[in-house]
Amino acid sequence: MSEGLPAYCDLSLPVPLDRPFTYRLPETLRHRVQPGCRLVAPFGARKLTGVALRCHNEPPEGTVREVLRLIDAEPVLDDPMLALGRWISEYYCAPLGEVLRTMAPLAAEVRRDKVYQLTDKGRDAIRQLALAASEEDSATQLLRLLERRPSTATYLKDKFTGAAGLVQRLLKQGYLAVEELAVERDPLRAPSSRLRVGLAAPPPEGKFKKAERELLAYLELHPGSHNLQELESVMPKAGAAARALARQDILTLKVELPAVSAAHIRPRHVLNPHQQVAFNQIRTAIQAREFKAFLLEGVTGSGKTEVYLNAIEATLEAGRGALLLVPEIALTPAVAGQFQHRFGDRVAILHSAFSDTERAAQWRRIRAGEAEVVVGTRSGVFAPVRNLGLIVVDEEHDTSYKQEETPRYNGRDVALVRGQAAGACVVLGSATPSLESRYNAERGKYTLLVLPERIEQRPLPAVEILDMRLEFLETRKQAVFSRRLLEAIGERLESGEQTMLLLNRRGFSTVVACRACGERLQCANCSVTLTFHRRDRRMLCHYCNYAERVPEICPKCGKEHIYFLGTGAEKVEEELHRAFPKARVTRMDRDTVTTKRHYETILAGFREGNYDILVGTQMIAKGHDIPNVTLVGVVNADIGLGMPDFRSSERTFQLLTQVAGRAGRGEVPGIVLVQTINPDHYAIRFAAAQDYRLFYEKEIQYRRTMRYPPFSALANLLVRSAKQEEAFRMSAELGRFLDPLPEGLKVLGPAEAPVARLRTEYRYQLLMKAASRKTLGETLQRIRRFALDHEWPATALVIDVDPLSLM
Ligand code: ADP
Ligand code: ZN
Numbered sequence: 001m002s003e004g005l006p007a008y009c010d011l012s013l014p015v016p017l018d019r020p021f022t023y024r025l026p027e028t029l030r031h032r033v034q035p036g037c038r039l040v041a042p043f044g045a046r047k048l049t050g051v052a053l054r055c056h057n058e059p060p061e062g063t064v065r066e067v068l069r070l071i072d073a074e075p076v077l078d079d080p081m082l083a084l085g086r087w088i089s090e091y092y093c094a095p096l097g098e099v100l101r102t103m104a105p106l107a108a109e110v111r112r113d114k115v116y117q118l119t120d121k122g123r124d125a126i127r128q129l130a131l132a133a134s135e136e137d138s139a140t141q142l143l144r145l146l147e148r149r150p151s152t153a154t155y156l157k158d159k160f161t162g163a164a165g166l167v168q169r170l171l172k173q174g175y176l177a178v179e180e181l182a183v184e185r186d187p188l189r190a191p192s193s194r195l196r197v198g199l200a201a202p203p204p205e206g207k208f209k210k211a212e213r214e215l216l217a218y219l220e221l222h223p224g225s226h227n228l229q230e231l232e233s234v235m236p237k238a239g240a241a242a243r244a245l246a247r248q249d250i251l252t253l254k255v256e257l258p259a260v261s262a263a264h265i266r267p268r269h270v271l272n273p274h275q276q277v278a279f280n281q282i283r284t285a286i287q288a289r290e291f292k293a294f295l296l297e298g299v300t301g302s303g304k305t306e307v308y309l310n311a312i313e314a315t316l317e318a319g320r321g322a323l324l325l326v327p328e329i330a331l332t333p334a335v336a337g338q339f340q341h342r343f344g345d346r347v348a349i350l351h352s353a354f355s356d357t358e359r360a361a362q363w364r365r366i367r368a369g370e371a372e373v374v375v376g377t378r379s380g381v382f383a384p385v386r387n388l389g390l391i392v393v394d395e396e397h398d399t400s401y402k403q404e405e406t407p408r409y410n411g412r413d414v415a416l417v418r419g420q421a422a423g424a425c426v427v428l429g430s431a432t433p434s435l436e437s438r439y440n441a442e443r444g445k446y447t448l449l450v451l452p453e454r455i456e457q458r459p460l461p462a463v464e465i466l467d468m469r470l471e472f473l474e475t476r477k478q479a480v481f482s483r484r485l486l487e488a489i490g491e492r493l494e495s496g497e498q499t500m501l502l503l504n505r506r507g508f509s510t511v512v513a514c515r516a517c518g519e520r521l522q523c524a525n526c527s528v529t530l531t532f533h534r535r536d537r538r539m540l541c542h543y544c545n546y547a548e549r550v551p552e553i554c555p556k557c558g559k560e561h562i563y564f565l566g567t568g569a570e571k572v573e574e575e576l577h578r579a580f581p582k583a584r585v586t587r588m589d590r591d592t593v594t595t596k597r598h599y600e601t602i603l604a605g606f607r608e609g610n611y612d613i614l615v616g617t618q619m620i621a622k623g624h625d626i627p628n629v630t631l632v633g634v635v636n637a638d639i640g641l642g643m644p645d646f647r648s649s650e651r652t653f654q655l656l657t658q659v660a661g662r663a664g665r666g667e668v669p670g671i672v673l674v675q676t677i678n679p680d681h682y683a684i685r686f687a688a689a690q691d692y693r694l695f696y697e698k699e700i701q702y703r704r705t706m707r708y709p710p711f712s713a714l715a716n717l718l719v720r721s722a723k724q725e726e727a728f729r730m731s732a733e734l735g736r737f738l739d740p741l742p743e744g745l746k747v748l749g750p751a752e753a754p755v756a757r758l759r760t761e762y763r764y765q766l767l768m769k770a771a772s773r774k775t776l777g778e779t780l781q782r783i784r785r786f787a788l789d790h791e792w793p794a795t796a797l798v799i800d801v802d803p804l805s806l807m
Helices: 079-091 094-101 118-133 137-149 154-159 163-172 212-221 227-232 238-247 273-288 306-317 333-345 355-367 378-384 411-422 435-442 469-476 483-495 570-579 594-607 647-662 683-687 692-706 726-737 775-788
Strands: 007-013 021-024 040-044 046-056 110-118 176-184 195-199 252-257 292-298 321-325 347-350 373-376 388-394 425-430 445-450 460-466 498-502 511-514 532-533 538-540 547-549 562-565 583-590 612-616 631-636 673-674 714-719 744-759 763-772 795-802
Touching: 007 040, 007 094, 007 562, 046 094, 079 094, 079 411, 079 425, 094 137, 094 378, 110 118, 110 137, 110 154, 137 154, 137 163, 154 163, 163 176, 163 562, 195 212, 195 227, 195 238, 212 238, 212 445, 227 238, 238 252, 273 292, 273 306, 273 388, 273 425, 273 445, 292 306, 292 435, 306 333, 306 388, 306 425, 321 378, 321 411, 333 347, 333 373, 333 594, 347 435, 373 378, 378 411, 388 411, 411 425, 411 570, 435 692, 445 763, 460 469, 460 483, 460 683, 469 673, 483 498, 483 570, 483 631, 483 673, 498 647, 511 532, 570 583, 570 612, 583 594, 631 647, 647 673, 647 683, 647 692, 683 692, 714 726, 714 744, 714 775, 726 744, 744 775, 763 775, 775 795
Parallel strands: 046 176, 292 425, 292 445, 321 373, 321 388, 347 373, 388 425, 460 673, 498 612, 498 631, 583 612, 631 673
Antiparallel strands: 007 021, 007 046, 040 046, 110 176, 195 252, 511 562, 532 538, 538 547, 714 763, 714 795, 744 763
16 A cells, blocks of 8 residues: 555536535555646546646545546646646636646647447446337447447547437437547657658667668768658658657657748847837846836837847747747738747747647757747637746737636736746837726836837838728719829829728628618628628628528518629729729738738738738737838728727727828838728827827726726626527526626626627627726626526637626
């Protein structure tokens, strides 16, 4: 008996119940399990992967089940990470198990599948069937198959049409049992094209296969690392040989980082005085090894990236690691290349275009301390950087930092909490900081650093507002482009300069309606109108992707009067072709960009001058630095203003400022033309003036008056159900539960959500505004308990703390 070794382990499991579960540890595991390791344990009829929180010798009451398997030899989450997980769980009111699952990127490293097998009841059923043996339906066939051997979900899906539904039914009837499998992936399974191979040490004597000997001889003759696919082109068996030798640690096999595109390597610059002042303050903080938060407010083109690069270098010099977070869409191979160029092998890029194995390989390099600089998107905030000294959050206002599923954390805010715990310096950078961050700087929580002008004192582009109401009065035409904009595009085509046109709406026309009865065609699953996509000749729901052909006759009144209203990016492209038949036009939105690669191809083509005009949605507004763009046109600046969201002005201001910032970044100054029917709206006026300060002053007044963030803490409660009465009833129950309201809390609703039905679910919401975080947090915990006590389905209640979307 191993006296003293812990016999029990508290596991955090990814289930809505918010508490750890105690399991017995088999003898073989007792000396191996540490907090932060993942284990597989039985849970009801399932087997789940959870994270060990505590090992102890306190037998729990009642029956205890035994842990089945240990996945990690070493903890994947260390103590500070577990503490961060607890903070997220509490602050965002999300079950710890789900938070920890999100934090361990190993979801990517672990392949998940389900294995089904027969229960005793299932076996009995088969036997009885055999007696009755009549015709065999697919359920029987499936049971027979499982009688022979257990099978995975993937296998069954191949074998039976409608397997998923069938399996669910049989599970419910108790004929089947399911095991969730977590199989660790082999990092050496990455494709050869992505692997680099080299000698780990002088090759030992020994018996090797012919291909292995050849490969070793080649590597001895040609030192350094080689792309495995290239080796395979001369030695066809090199792939298998390399993998075999790597398993014996004779060769090193590393996942190769994407090639640096030469177009992107920027020279190292001597910092200008503003950059230098900002950098000096950051460097001092890094050297002090204490938590300190900065807001770097720099106009577009002011050289923020160069400040980040210098700050990262200073961090490495101080012997610590650095983390840079960028918005989802901004992490292109081009951006990655820039960092690789500066930091070489010391950088790891956490790119969602990478395969799972590649990401896992990056994760290992970071944890091993091989990569000290990490560049990643939102979830990169959990990268196991050693001895973290700096976190930079670029474009800190970007909404892609917020995860729109449980746990609904904001990567920027988590970065601050992580930085604080690590004694690291945190730099939030933006040309248009969020109101919350700017207000924190005003209150002295963050130190404000300002880059007030563009590099080399290049002028900010001149912005003209074009009043489309006047345009209509003068021309009596409802045109997509004003005369001024057409003229300006024409001039650019003549002079060989480039144009970017923003229309933040996909598709061709935004509404399909009937002229006779006024019916607007809606999604079958959502309460939103369908958008016409001309190229596919379909109507599409932008929320759930439901698609339908355009009907010949109105489904409501039967008349043939279907017509199309509103303008999307696809229509802008077509109008351009009509106005400028010779112009080379390309479009960038979610219809043309289905992968990261498309995005990069379109941008590269535009940058290299293969196109004169780039049309697109907000995708074109972010961060690109294309010197030959001298005209930016905003086709309709009013789109965002109509949204029922208190942040609609902020969003509009940010989008317009960012897209305007794309013009005139090279030698030739640029202009921006903004078409609008709200020329006096402050978001549009101040964006045109590119004056963040004036916008902030005005907007913060509004927030103060309305008690919106940053003057209150907000949470959105969403109640949903496939049955409208259910959703309504639950939301009403919540309303009653909150009555009387705790001191300092205000609730709007329950009311129908702006999108009242989404993916066939009906939705009601309550928006909570609290004077203090504490009141909000306590109330939300009570609400969660209320939902658990009343046995609401796990998906019925969504709690969104600091929501960024209220739709
Ligand atoms: P921002 O992110 O603030 O919009 P960037 O970091 O993209 O600005 O910088 C704009 C351009 O200025 C880039 O092409 C960059 O290489 C260049 N740049 C940055 N710092 C300097 C400097 N000190 N001197 C000259 N050029 C610089
Ligand atoms: Zn839909």
